[in-house]
Amino acid sequence: MGLERIATIMQGVNNIFEIDTVKNILHKVSDLSGVKYGVDKIKDISLRIITDHVKSVTMLICDGVQPSNEGRGYVLRRLLRRAARHGRLLGIKDLFLTEIVESVVENYGSAYPMLIENKEYIEKIVLLEEERFNETIDSGMNILNDYIEEMKASKEKTLKGEKAFKLYDTYGFPIELTEEILEEKGMKVDHEAFRKEMDEQRQRARNARGESSYMGSDESPINKIDASVNTEFMGYNNLEVKSNILVLADDNSFVEELSKGQKGYIVTEKTPFYAEMGGQVGDKGTIKTALGEAYIYDTKKNVGGKTIHYVKVLDGTIKVNDEANLRVDILRRSSIAKNHTATHMLHEALKQIVGKHVNQAGSYVDDERLRFDFAHFQGLTEDEIQSIEELVNKKIMEVFEVDTNLMTLDEAKESGAMALFDDKYGDKVRVVSVGEFSKELCGGTHVNNSGEIGLFKIVSETGVAAGIRRIEAVTGLNAIKYMEEKQRLLKEACNALKCTEKDVLKKIVSQGAEIKEKEKEISELKSKLTSGIEDDILASVKDIKGVRVVAYGLEGIDGNALRDLGDKMRSKLSTGVVVLLSNVGGKVNVISMATKDVIEMGIHCGKIIKEVAAVVGGGGGGRPDMAQAGGKNPENIKSAIEKTYSVVESLVK
Structure with missing residues (x-):
């Protein structure tokens, strides 16, 4: 009770x-x-x-x-x-x-x-x-x-599934809420059709992310490896191991050997290669036998959890039962380890600075950078990002030992280890501790002490879904390269602005204000330029079947200035149609405007523009009262003006 x-x-x-x-x-x-x-x-x-x-x-x-x-x-x-x-x-x-x-x-x-x-x-x-x-x-x-x-x-009595899905997907109505409202009316939802819509949406999302079925089709030979075949992982403490080759396969079947140039899959008794898991990418390296050598370009688990080495034979022949020497790419593994340990430290720093509610929602670690998704209701501030960076780097410099211990899940929880406790774990779990700073359940590879990470730098913080944020960061040499690139860009900016680093922001603000002032001056000059020709434009008015029409060609008036001039001319005209064409650097801007009364007589600026623009080698359209277009044949502006009169004549009722 x-x-x-x-x-x-x-x-x-x-x-x-x-x-x-x-x-x-x-x-x-x-x-x-x-x-x-x-x-x-x-x-x-x-x-x-x-x-x-x-x-x-x-x-x-x-x-x-x-x-x-x-x-x-x-x-x-x-x-x-x-x-x-x-x-x-x-x-x-x-x-x-x-x-x-x-x-x-x-x-x-x-x-x-x-x-x-x-x-x-x-x-x-x-x-x-x-x-x-x-x-x-x-x-x-x-x-x-x-x-x-x-x-x-x-x-x-039944709401169609696609309609219930629209309420869910577009308006955020949980299906249960829709059901409750319908039930009050004696109605229900077509659940089967709703589930179908949900499944299709999930498939669209998977397609958009470029996901495919894990390790290819279940019919692949690597997913039919006998259950008795097991590989002992030695890679926590060894990056080079001798072992016998148990299984060879290509994309179609199990084989006895792979020759130079062939791609395939290898399973061994022992391996130092970490298979992609828990957000950490698989190792790369080489495998050598007495008769051949292959490059291991990826390591993954098959659907049965077997460790599969993805290989391309570089020389000779690799055969089943050969004794092989497997060697992990040491520098790459080291970079991955730095990023993985830094991910744990980032997680703890987020909890300390942003809040205990921050929990991991996903991660990805390779040799170039780390990506960490976490639950949080809003974007991080610049101060928060800086504080997180400073805390992680401070703990890196304290050179904490990174220890691993096997224990039961209950013992791990009691020790305060962070974990995705919704996940399934075996009888024993591996707990990775970075001094007293961080403690998490993890099967990945890590540095021996935090000092090996060297430097930690956040490069971005973004939102990836409602309530989910993402941090991307770099460590070690990659962090140094990132900072060097920023420094290079800063120096280039200083050279371009002719100022020192400390004055670059002041200079940018100053020049921005200066540009705005110049733009204002240019706008005023253009206005004066166009005002000087307003009388000339009005003098060109023609009466076409009771509609006053202005059609005029100009030089050097850009799109914005042309629209402003068109507005002025329509206002001064009081009633009628204005069509202006301007040659700007070999391109033609065309604008058409009309007063409300002539629209009722059949005038439509969109239709006028369509035909007039065609004369100057362009196209466009718009509303009855305003339309614009562009063209590429300024030599035809005079012909376009004549076309204006004939089009207006054809439109007037």
Whole structure:
């Protein structure tokens, strides 16, 4: 029996909504909505839903869960959005959930001190999620109400899956929320069609990311290796190992040998090569036998977890049962190890500087850089990024020993090791510790001490999904190269600006202001230039079937100035059509404008421009009152002017 159930007995009440802590939260919802509890059974349901859901949401976020479209995060999002929707049903139009969160913390904070510590963070998450939903809920409800009316008109009871998916994908309506609203109307969702739409979206996402089935088709020979074949990984402590070749294969079948120039796959009894796993890329290197040599260009696991060396034979012949010498590319492995250990240190630095809620959402480590995805509700500030860099580099310089220990998962949790505890682990797990600074479950390769990393530099921080941020960073020599490139660019900027490094920002700001001032002067000069020819343009007015028409050719007036001049001429003309053509460096700008009264007589600037622009070797179009185009034959401007008159004549009703 839960504590709140016990409380109902101890306090002599009928349900959990009447116990003191929960009742206080419910009263807060009642006050905000202006709806008294116990008067209307339907509204009571909404009051209870908001109370229960916001209480649950507060606890979930405090435990590190963030809104997402998968797993626990999706449950959290559903609860939040359902609570927000029931607030609307009670007449609450403004954002209100954070006020309920405050009540939850007030009533449960003494029993759960973590709620008080994380109150500001919880409220930020709830506010951001409610704001996101608030942006689309009205549009979504209007769409759903239209669907409901359509179903009523056609006497249907089931909403089509593609329509339910549109509500989910475009308006952020969890399918359960759509179901609930339909159920209130005696209707339901076509779940099978909805799932089909979801599957198709996931496939589109996989295609967009360029993903393919792991290790190719399951029919590949490397995925049919006998279960008795096992490879012992020796690569934590050895980068060169002698071993027998157990299996050879090409893309089509198992083979007895691979010859010079052939690509294939090799499985050995032992290997120092790390197979791609846990975000760390596979090793590269060489394999030599008495009769041949091959380059190992990748190392991966097959679907059965066997370590597969991807090879291209460089010389001679490689045969099954040959004794081979396997040697990992040492420099590449060293760079990977630096990046991997730095990733662990970055994770801990994020927790210390940004907040304990920061959890890993993905990572990728190779020899050039590291990428770390993490759960956080907003982009990092420049100060936060700088603080993270400084902390990681400080710990690098403290030269912490990097230790690894095997222990049970429970022991790892008790030791404070960070892990993706939703993942599946074996009886024993490997815990990697960077001094007392960082401790994580990890099967990857690492440096012996943090000092080997040398330098850590963040190169970017971006958003990759709602609530997910990404940091990319470089270490060691790659970090030095990155800084050297920045220094080179700074020197080039200084040379171009003719200033010292310390004055470069001041110089850029100064020149930017100067450019704006010059642009203003140029604009004023162009305005004066065009104003001088306004009378000449007006003098060219012709009357075509009762419509006043101005068609005029100019030199050196660019697009913006031509539009401004066109506006002025239309205004001065009062009624009629203006067509201006300007030769600018061998290109023709064309603009057409018309007053409202002549549009009613049949004039359409888009149609005029289409035919006039064709004369100067161009094309374009636009609205009845304004259109523009470009051309490449300025020598035909006079002919285009004559064309204007004939087109206008043909359009006038």
